[in-house]
Amino acid sequence: NAGVTQTPKFRVLKTGQSMTLLCAQDMNHEYMYWYRQDPGMGLRLIHYSVGEGTTAKGEVPDGYNVSRLKKQNFLLGLESAAPSQTSVYFCASSYLGLADYNEQFFGPGTRLTVL
Amino acid sequence: DAKTTQPTSMDCAEGRAANLPCNHSTISGNEYVYWYRQIHSQGPQYIIHGLKNNETNEMASLIITEDRKSSTLILPHATLRDTAVYYCIVRVAHGDMRFGAGTRLTVKP
Numbered sequence: 001n002a003g004v005t006q007t008p009k010f011r012v013l014k015t016g017q018s019m020t021l022l023c024a025q026d027m028n029h030e031y032m033y034w035y036r037q038d039p040g041m042g043l044r045l046i047h048y049s050v051g052e053g054t055t056a057k058g059e060v061p062d063g064y065n066v067s068r069l070k071k072q073n074f075l076l077g078l079e080s081a082a083p084s085q086t087s088v089y090f091c092a093s094s095y096l097g098l099a100d101y102n103e104q105f106f107g108p109g110t111r112l113t114v115l
Numbered sequence: 116d117a118k119t120t121q122p123t124s125m126d127c128a129e130g131r132a133a134n135l136p137c138n139h140s141t142i143s144g145n146e147y148v149y150w151y152r153q154i155h156s157q158g159p160q161y162i163i164h165g166l167k168n169n170e171t172n173e174m175a176s177l178i179i180t181e182d183r184k185s186s187t188l189i190l191p192h193a194t195l196r197d198t199a200v201y202y203c204i205v206r207v208a209h210g211d212m213r214f215g216a217g218t219r220l221t222v223k224p
Binding site for chain 2: 001035042045059071088090092103104105109
């Protein structure tokens with residue numbers, strides 16, 4: 001199993017450009033998440049999904065859109081990139097198991113720079 | 116979800132136990148305590164979680180006080196590879212998990 005994979009690993013954008021980050025998981029997990037991590041800070045939740053076709057806002061959703069058309073994929077879109085969106089983006093997934101067990105499996109991250 | 120307070124940084128000698136504290140004085144009865152760690156620039160890694168009772172797995176032990184207002188993560192024999200940022204998180208259910216700044220643990224030879 002590959003676990004959680006993210007595409008691309010690195011990207012440089014100019015202000016105003018758009019792009020889509022792809023997250024894929026092969027563990028048949030119901031839940032998927034997008035986080036961002038700025039230098040020296042903890043992760044902040046952007047959006048998450050509790051199942052195919054459903055998404056919800058997290059802590060810092062502004063400037064991002066997401067889609068979960070297939071259970072295994074979770075897309076994060078930036079319609080008009082801004083320098084403030086320069087960050088490392090992590091995707092994670094977890095399964096709907098026991099009520100208290102929510103181990104999140106993380107991808108390797110995408111390092112995005114917006115000039 | 117309840118907020119947590121962790122020290123910014125800690126040092127530990129290699130081979131000794133590392134005890135990482137976390138305060139969560141506003142924790143609710145149905146909130147769990149989770150610990151994750153992030154080594155260098157990798158994605159965070161789950162370590163352990165608990166509700167009321169102390170928990171142990173192959174990586175660590177989690178000690179939760181009787182009033183549940185604080186907890187301690189114990190790495191029994193720290194190695195250099197345990198150098199990482201450790202996050203304590205309390206939450207009720209699936210979905211939204213809020214990471215704070217965590218504790219930067221440095222294991223020294």
